[in-house]
Amino acid sequence: MLATPSGPSGPAVPSGPSKPATSATLREINLRTVFDMIRAQAPISRAEVARQTGISKPTVSALLQDLLDLGLVTETERDEQNSGPTYGALFFAPRPQAAHVLALDVGARRLRGAVADLEGRQLAREDADVAGLDAPRIVEAAATLARRLRESAGIRPDLIQHAAIGVPGVVDLREGRIWQALNIPALDGFPARERFGEALGCPVTLENDIHLAALGEQRSGRxxxxxxxxxxxxxxxxxxxxxxxxxxxxxxxxxxxxxxxxxxxxxxxxxxxxxxxxxxxxxxxxxxxxxxxxxxxxxxxxxxxxxxxxxxxxxxxxxxxxxxxxxxxxxxxxxxxxxxxxxxxxxxxxxxxxxxxxxxxxxxxxxxxxxLGEAAVLTGAIAVATREALEQILAPRFTAGHRRP
Missing domain, CATH: 3.30.420.40 (ATPase, nucleotide binding domain)
Structure with a gap:
């Protein structure tokens, strides 16, 4: 399962009376519930999804069609371990190649990078020597490394949905700047989110490297x-x-x-x-x-x-x-x-x-x-990037309480 860190502004703060749930809100909740069920138990049939979630079969059918249209799931065969009669039932599984993410770990000496699919599986992994480089040149090195990783994984640039980058120092998520980072020249006060976003050509989440390492430990470590x-x-x-x-x-x-x-x-x-x-x-x-x-x-x-x-x-x-x-x-x-x-x-x-x-x-x-050792930061970055990528795919399905066509 993906890690779920706090949002860009930290914990949610109540702003007034809660709004009543709309049909679109319930549909979105059900869509995410069905998708999580498929990810956890694939391959799984329509009837089994309905049974385990308590959602009616007609509603499950409509939600599965949504997920098929989004490219997030695919119809598949039942696995060999469950070889009993299927009576013509269709089975569903996640489609990890629907989008891909980039993870970067910025250090004073090494720039570590990985490209992963939506299930967090690493498709390419490589490090680059950045000893002595200042912040702008590290951004250039990151763009070069990202290109090599995409080429190694055989992925087009437009299929990178999101990038998550671990950096030393305190990250101001409002401005995308880094503070108290003294081990990389020109990094302190650097508008990192803007510069990395421009260089990489995709939405970027910037986070303190040790925070990401903690998320890596949560995802697949101690x-x-x-x-x-x-x-x-x-x-x-x-x-x-x-x-x-x-x-x-x-x-x-x-x-x-x-x-x-x-x-x-x-x-x-x-x-x-x-x-x-x-x-x-x-x-x-x-x-x-x-x-x-x-x-x-x-x-x-x-x-x-x-x-x-x-x-x-x-x-x-x-x-x-x-x-x-x-x-x-x-x-x-x-x-x-x-x-x-x-x-x-x-x-x-x-x-x-x-x-x-x-x-x-x-x-x-x-x-x-x-x-996890030195892989902790990248593991956490992949967890954050896949979460954000899925949000970018799922959230536009529902806007201002109305389902998009």
């Missing part, structure tokens, strides 16, 4: 069975994505999860778990001139039993727990998922973080490590 969880990415930087009661929580300004802001400026160096801060901490623990040059080397030394490296890992676990504790105390999530280059070191961090977190808060969340 967060699938959790109603409320926090995804904490620890690598060159630190960021968090919150899913609360099944919905992405962006906050009032889209800045939910910016945990660095919890601490005073003079506290950051002692509490920040990012790679640079960890290596500076390790340099104080190792004899002069012998400190590891990378976090990979540091964790390798800890695995070999090096005392200074083990002490640095202990300190890192304390810092990660320190970042998770405010989240656990305020929103009481059931699960914390660690990701990022540092967070993925499950063998050294999982038990340590769990123990320290339990000593900080009375109801600590379960701590697990992401199984």
């Amino acid at each position: 967060g699938r069975d959790a109603a409320s969880f926090c995804f904490l990415s620890v690598g060159t930087g630190v960021g968090a994505g919150l899913v609360l009661r099944g919905e992405l929580h962006r906050g009032f300004a889209g800045a939910a999860g910016e945990l660095d802001n919890v601490f005073a400026e003079d506290e950051i160096e002692r509490k920040d778990p990012c790679a640079g801060a960890l290596l500076r901490c390790a340099a104080r623990l190792f004899p002069s001139g012998s400190a590891p040059a990378s976090t990979e080397e540091l964790f390798a030394l800890a695995r070999s039993g090096d005392e200074a490296a083990v002490a640095a890992v202990d300190e890192e676990a304390r810092r990660i727990a320190g970042y998770l504790a405010p989240v656990a105390a305020v929103v009481d999530v059931e699960l914390a998922i660690l990701g990022g280059g540092i967070g993925l070191n499950a063998d050294l961090l999982l038990d340590r973080v769990t123990e320290r977190l339990a000593s900080r808060v009375p109801y600590p969340p379960r701590v697990e490590v992401s199984t």
